[in-house]
Amino acid sequence: MIDLSLIWVGIIGLGVLIYVVLDGFDLGIGIMFPFIKDQQERDVMMNTVAPVWDGNETWMVLGGAGLYAAFPLVYATVLSALYLPIILMVVALIFRGVAFEFRFKANRSKYLWDLAFIWGSILSSFMQGVIxxxxxxxxxxxxxxxxxxxxxxLTPFSLFTGLGVVVMYATLGCGWLILKTDHELQQKMFQLMPKMIIALLVIFAGVSLYTALTHAEIAARWFTTPNLFYFSPVPLLVLLFVGLILKACKNHQELKPFVYTLALVFLAFSGFVISLWPNIIPPSVTIWQAASPHSSQLFALVGAVILIPIIIAYTILSYWVFRDKVRVGDDGYH
Known part of the structure; x- marks a missing residue:
């Protein structure tokens, strides 16, 4: 019999990873707003994602629906444990979404919608890190x-990971803006990117060290042989890509900072999976213990097989249609 639990873990994991990437640089633009004071440049920043931003949350919905269908125990338990930060994240996303629509229409109150966009982005990113x-x-x-x-x-570690996700999204947003803008705004991003990436490296190191020191089973997984040899490429690749990003920024290469940052996100996600596998409710409930009946997983899988290719197709199409750079003075999102 096919292990549908593994298939569903793959589907949910893919949805979470795509969400982190797409909504990551989207939220990162709001986090970068305080570094840019010029209103025209802020308009450009928003216009780089304005046509596509509202499709990114589709992947969050997919992850939640997948949990409900395939792992109802996880859905009930994890959401009960994290009810407050999830609600705060959703409220922040609402304010941020409204800011997208109202900011371009406002005149006297435009600064208020700037604040809604900034704090909606920061708070939603922070709460995702806390979660x-x-x-x-x-x-x-x-x-x-x-x-x-x-x-x-609410612990010091969760607050630190909250800060880490804010920095990671800001780094993604910075790389995205290097790719999608030019002239003065792009140069500002080239200057900010090395600072962001060094901060991100420090946070990666802090989270990894704390996790290993406080969870003996995770430390054993990473540091005992032969796993040490299998998993050692992960931190080494992190250092490699950090160096490549710094070099790309120094040489003013447009595409590479963003692509290399995506690689760092993938490595961080890989480290997360390696640390917790096969537990889906840490520290002890496995994916098979939390799985719904085989018939329920199979029924939901039929819908997923139909819908996921459609979602991927329209996501690729939307980013392809709006693939060009955005410049000051362009007829953007109104």
């Missing part, structure tokens, strides 16, 4: 029911 940190720390369950407190997610 990640709380998930890595583990979720207390008894008989398949969340047994922790309402604020168990």
């Amino acid at each position: 990640l940190g709380a998930y890595i720390q583990g979720i207390e369950t008894q008989n398949g029911i969340y047994a922790g407190g309402a604020l168990d997610w």
